[in-house]
Amino acid sequence: MLIGKKPNIASSEITPKSLWLDRRRFIAGAAALGAGLVIPRGGANAARLKAMKSPLSTQGEELTPFKDVTGYNNFYEFGPDKGDPAAYAGAMKTRPWTVEISGEVMKPMTLGIEDILKLATIEERIYRHRCVEAWSMVVPWNGFPLSALIKRAEPTSKAKFVEFTSLADRETMPGLAYSYLDWPYREGLRMDEAMHPLTILAVGLYDKTLLNQNGAPLRLVVPWKYGFKGAKSIVRIRFVSEQPATAWNTANPREYGFYSNVNPEVDHPRWTQAKERRIGDFFRRPTLMFNGYGDEVASLYKGMDLKVFF
């Protein structure tokens, strides 16, 4: 369904893509940029990582195979189809890479990715990963608590929210030519969500550095929220006093709220969120409140009406 020039996140599952984006034009645009012709697939530059197993990993779930985690992606900067990121994201340059840390902090700074990797021990965090489109995976991420970086920046008392901004590079990202989202991609968390021990910055998965399609070199992972909160290829982390605008909420505020907690009781306006299809499974399974992380995070939302703050 196309509302103005902003189709909705799950249109790719619900309607043929050709109805909401002219696929041939997209491919022509990508080819014109040189992506897909000369660029190796995103898999070219993964390096091995050493990661400590974390007690905060989800136990007893079968991992989604590497080929699905790296081949079935949402990264709209590279196009609307699940295969576009793997096909086109190899063109993105992830070195050198810096992240601006700014806003309401005592220590604003710009960190190179090499410095960021030294901020904390890299852990393996196995998390359920639930897309708002009602599919899910189980991913062995490698990363470290976002809180480690936040503490380094020393937020002031005015810092109530954190805004994340992804790279927007017209040279290498064919999706930027389309206005299905306002670029750059932006997401946000409340400060207590950002400081929560389950919230990580991921730099790898399956003990390899992230492939570009998964948001190399640095992306957010918030396991109790829908996948779109996990901004990829982050270039700026800004501390702010007001709730920041986010890409999906701006595109369609009725369908994508700021909080975006996984909640089987609050349906998307166009489909149920009560169930999900684990990639690789045939039958759908019930979706768990807060994606199964309720014991850890429900207290963050005490007293909030989650149908209003969805």
Ligand SMILES: Nc1nc2c(c(=O)[nH]1)N[C@H]1C(S)=C(S)[C@@H](COP(=O)(O)O)O[C@H]1N2
């Ligand atoms: N910059 C950016 N980040 C993004 C997206 C995007 O389009 N652009 N898609 C989001 C969505 S909708 C999901 S479900 C997850 C997918 O992450 P994965 O491809 O690593 O599974 O990334 C999120 N982060």
Ligand SMILES: [Mo]
């Ligand atoms: Mo998603």
